[in-house]
Each structure stands twice: as structure tokens, then as C-alpha cells.
Amino acid sequence: MKHSLRTKFSLTFALVLLLTIGLISLLSNxxxxxxxxxYLAVQQDKRTLEIADNLSQQYDSxxxxxxxxxVxxxxxxxxxxxxxxxxxxxxxxIIWDAQTCDMSLCEQVTDEINQRMTMLRRAREGEFTEKSLSLIKNNEIIGTVQISYYGPYFLNExxxxFLKSLNTIxxxxxxxxxxxxxxxxxFLAKRLSSPILKTVSVAKEISDGDYAVRIKESSNTKELDELIITINHLADSLGKQEALRKQLTADVAHELRTPLTSVGTHIEAMIEGVWEPTTERLKSCHDEILRIxxxxxxxxxLAKVESENIKLQKSKINIVEAIDKALYSLAAEIKKKNLDVVTTGMGSDIEADLNRITQVLINLIxxxxxxxxxGGAIEVSLSESDTDQKIQIKDNxxxxxxxxxxxxxERFYRADKSRNRMTGGTGIGLAIVKSIVSAHGGTVEVESRLSEGSCFTITLPK
Structure with missing residues (x-):
């Protein structure tokens, strides 16, 4: 049978407090x-000495x-x-004897003491004992007194x-x-479970697709506050992912629709005889098909790179050689735009997949x-530590x-909202870069300002 969190908290707090206070009560008792x-045992000894002293005072020397x-x-x-x-x-x-004086009273007194000690469950710990004391006056023994009492202690009424009242209290x-x-x-269970229950409620709404919901309450409990922050962050991330998913759908539809519409229009016009199927027009259709x-x-x-089963063919590679290979493949474009590309710093050998790292460098460069x-400038700089190799690609x-x-x-995200493929591409290149770098156990970061340029930093473990 399942119980609510509040019920479990309530029972747990009640049980802990009850056990604690019960233990304190038992130990106190x-x-x-x-x-x-x-204390009674000590007082009993004092009482016997007091009786003997009082009796000694009744003797006329x-x-x-x-x-x-x-007496x-x-x-x-x-x-x-x-x-x-x-x-x-x-x-x-014998000057005076209690049993001779009043035997019935003696029996009554002993029975009452036995009864009280039995009720206190101390009867088995003691018994009536007899103690003999000398009666002394002026340093002279004038007699003896035999004192019979329940020892090592007993309770009077x-x-x-007092003990009965103490136990009752x-x-x-x-x-x-x-x-x-x-x-x-x-009360404490309600206070602790309230943010948790609220978090559960919000989590259910998030699972139902409402990514705009947030937990506005805060908690002074560190773990609960972290849970609230995490759930809100999760909702925010899922909301962004949903927006990107919708944008991905729209982008893919747009990317495919444009060339398909162009090809379809061209072929339809040629079928209906509006256009002649010239080499130039057929080449245009072919270019659009290549674009698809x-x-x-x-x-x-991207699917291959992001697959959990991605396999890296790692070996000792020289990062400088990988950069040179990437720059060589882009030499024609660099020359066409008359760009000033320089490589600075020193790089060493690292354990990595040469083809994958080259792909990363080609995408970024x-x-x-x-x-x-x-006429602009691009700088590829290298730096390293004992454990990491850092590559920076900076442009203006x-x-x-x-x-x-x-x-x-993110996949298909392009800062260029015009979706012009001449400038924006498909928006997959950087997603591939991040996936490959992450697969190597590294990180990729970016710093950029409009009209000033960008700087991508790759950190790879050696």
C-alpha cells in the first residue's frame, strides 16, 4: 500500500520525536x-544512628x-x-521491644512495607535485616539496640x-x-512536502507538453531549492528544444521545398512545351537535385556523428598537420576572397581521430x-597545457x-534568419562540430560580437 509523502513525513517525525522523548523519559525515570x-539508603543509615543516639540520651548515668x-x-x-x-x-x-509492645502493629508495618516494595517491583532486591548498635553515653557503653528494617532501603508512604507521582508525570x-x-x-511534513508536491505537479505539466510552466516558490532547504531550480531549468531547456524542433521542421521543409518546387516547375514547363529542354535548364534542375x-x-x-555508437579511430596525430590539411582544402576559397590566414603557436601530438578533427577544423575555418x-584576416592559434590542447579560430x-x-x-539553427544558403548553409555544421569534440571528451566555446568577428575555442584532451 502506497502512502503520500506528507503522511510518511508526518509519521517519521512523530516516531522520531516520540522515541526521543520516550527514551529521555525512561532514562530520566x-x-x-x-x-x-x-539517597534513601544513606538516609536509612543516618536514621538508625539517629535512633541509637536518641535512645542513649534517655539513660541517666x-x-x-x-x-x-x-524509650x-x-x-x-x-x-x-x-x-x-x-x-x-x-x-x-530488655528495656523495650517493639514486638512485645505491639505485635499486630509490627506485622502491619512489615506487611505495608513489603506491599509497597512489591508494587515498586523491588521486593526481590531486599529483605528485612537486623542491625545491632551499641548505645554509648559519656564514652561508656550503656546498652545495645537491635534495629530490624527492610534493607538496603525501603519506601515509606x-x-x-513521590515515586508514583513522578511516574504519572x-x-x-x-x-x-x-x-x-x-x-x-x-506541520513540518506539510512545510517540507509542499515544494516537492508542487514540483511533482509542475513536472507532470511539463511531461504533458506545457513548457511555459515554472515553480515560483523557493525553499530554504538547499536540496529542495536545487530541485526547484533544476525543474525550472528543465522546463526552460525543453521549451527551447521544442522551439528548435519546430524551427527544424520548418527549416527542413523550406530547404527541401525550394529545390523541389524549382525542379518541379522547370520539368512541368518543359513537359508542357513552354520551355525547351535545353542543356542549361537541365543543368539547373540537376543543381537543385544535388542541393537536395x-x-x-x-x-x-549529423545522425552518424550524434549516434551513441559513434566509433572514433584514434591514433597519435599532430594537430598542426590537421590544421594544414584543413587550410589546404579551403585554399581556393581563401585565395578567392584574398584573406590573410595565419597560424601561430605550437602544437603537439594528441590521441584523436584525424578525419573527425579535420572535419571540425574545416567546418569552423x-x-x-x-x-x-x-581582405579580412583569420588567425588559427595553438596553445597547450600538460593535459589539454587548445585551438582558437578567430576572424574579423x-x-x-x-x-x-x-x-x-543546435541543429539547423542559423543566426541568419533569411535562410539564404549562400550565407547560412543548412545550420548543421556547428552541431557536427560540437558532437565530434564532445565524443573526444573536449569542449567547444564561442565568443563573438556583431561587426567585430568571432572566436571559436576548441579544447581537446591530449
Missing amino acids: FFIEKQFTN VAKTWDADF HTIGMYALNDGYLISVMDAEGQ DDFQ LIGIGLFSLFFSFILGT GKIIQDLES SNAVKYTPE GIGIGEEDLPFIF
Whole structure:
């Protein structure tokens, strides 16, 4: 059976608080009772000495006689307190004995003590014992007193009521703690589960395709706040991906529609006899078909590069040689625009796929050539650390707008919204660059300003 998060939180908090307070109550009861019984044992010893001292005071050293009335009074007070005494003089003659004086009261007192100790579950720990003390006055032994009591300690009625009240209070605290822990647990559970439940609700809306929804509440719990930020970021990313998907669909449709419409129009005109099927017109149709093929080829290249099963043929390659190879393949375009291309810095051998890295360099340098005006400059610079090789491709071309920078590595995204293939391409080249670099465990970053140029930085692990 599944329970809600709030219910689980409530029960967990209530259980933790209840166990904590219950444990505190039990330990408090144990240690308080232990200290109290130790105190009683000490007081009991003091009481026996006090009884012996009081009895000694009832002896007249001059007349060699005992005050029997006061001895009786002391004996009865002691009996009521749970001490059965028997007083004898120096010759061993009994002066006063509790059992002889009132046997029924002695039995009643012992029965009450046994009953109280049994109720306290301490009867098995003690028993009635007898203690003999000498009666001394003026440094002279004048007799002895036999004191019978329940040892090592016993509870009188007041002591018993005190412990009973203490246990009642601790039980009351436990019951109150149960109620309080449940209320507090419910409150805390509601407070903690509220942002989680809100996050779940928003996540469901996102899964249903509503990418505009956001969690506006914040939490002072670090993990919950990070969860909220993550969900909002996820919604934002999915929204952008959805927009790019729609743009991808529109771009692909446009890219295919334009050449297909052109070919269809040309062929239809030639079939109906409006145009003569001249070599020039057939060549135009052929160019448009090649254009469609190029689009399909780009899509296939991207699919292949982004496939999880992409296999890199790594080997020791010299990054300078890879740059020279890329520049050689673009030499005609560079010469046509009279661009000043320089390579600076030193590069070393790295473990990489030569063909893939060359493809990355060709794509980036080709873009630099394409967007740099005639007579402009392109710089390819190299730098390295103990673990990484860095390549920068910098131009002084038209640059990229700040609003377009976060998306330029997305498939079919083009900062040039006119979709002019002479300037914008299909928008797949940079997506391929990012996929290949990521497959090598590297990163690619871009810095750019409109009318000032762009700088792409590739970092590859050696």
C-alpha cells in the first residue's frame, strides 16, 4: 500500500520525536529513581544512628536508670517509620521491644512495607535485616539496640507517593509528547512536502507538453531549492528544444521545398512545351537535385556523428598537420576572397581521430572564410597545457548576435534568419562540430560580437 509523502513525513517525525522523548523519559525515570534510592539508603543509615543516639540520651548515668516512657515514644515513632527496635541495657536485659509492645502493629508495618516494595517491583532486591548498635553515653557503653528494617532501603508512604507521582508525570509527558510530536510532524511534513508536491505537479505539466510552466516558490532547504531550480531549468531547456524542433521542421521543409518546387516547375514547363529542354535548364534542375542530396547528406552526417555508437579511430596525430590539411582544402576559397590566414603557436601530438578533427577544423575555418569580408584576416592559434590542447579560430567578420550565441550549436539553427544558403548553409555544421569534440571528451566555446568577428575555442584532451 502506497502512502503520500506528507503522511510518511508526518509519521517519521512523530516516531522520531516520540522515541526521543520516550527514551529521555525512561532514562530520566531510571536515573532519578536510582539516585533517589541511593539517597534513601544513606538516609536509612543516618536514621538508625539517629535512633541509637536518641535512645542513649534517655539513660541517666548518675541514677543508672532509663526513662522508659521516652524509650517507648522513640520506639513507637521508629516503628511507624518502619524500624522495629529492641533496646537492652548493659546486662542484656530488655528495656523495650517493639514486638512485645505491639505485635499486630509490627506485622502491619512489615506487611505495608513489603506491599509497597512489591508494587515498586523491588521486593526481590531486599529483605528485612537486623542491625545491632551499641548505645554509648559519656564514652561508656550503656546498652545495645537491635534495629530490624527492610534493607538496603525501603519506601515509606510519602516516598512511595513521590515515586508514583513522578511516574504519572513522566507518563503524562510521554502522552503529551506523542500528541505534540504528531502535530509538529504534520506541520513540518506539510512545510517540507509542499515544494516537492508542487514540483511533482509542475513536472507532470511539463511531461504533458506545457513548457511555459515554472515553480515560483523557493525553499530554504538547499536540496529542495536545487530541485526547484533544476525543474525550472528543465522546463526552460525543453521549451527551447521544442522551439528548435519546430524551427527544424520548418527549416527542413523550406530547404527541401525550394529545390523541389524549382525542379518541379522547370520539368512541368518543359513537359508542357513552354520551355525547351535545353542543356542549361537541365543543368539547373540537376543543381537543385544535388542541393537536395547535400541536405540529405548533412542530415546523415549529423545522425552518424550524434549516434551513441559513434566509433572514433584514434591514433597519435599532430594537430598542426590537421590544421594544414584543413587550410589546404579551403585554399581556393581563401585565395578567392584574398584573406590573410595565419597560424601561430605550437602544437603537439594528441590521441584523436584525424578525419573527425579535420572535419571540425574545416567546418569552423569554412565558416570563418564565409563570414569574413574580402581582405579580412583569420588567425588559427595553438596553445597547450600538460593535459589539454587548445585551438582558437578567430576572424574579423560579421560576428554573431548575443541573443543567438546560446543556440548556434543546435541543429539547423542559423543566426541568419533569411535562410539564404549562400550565407547560412543548412545550420548543421556547428552541431557536427560540437558532437565530434564532445565524443573526444573536449569542449567547444564561442565568443563573438556583431561587426567585430568571432572566436571559436576548441579544447581537446591530449
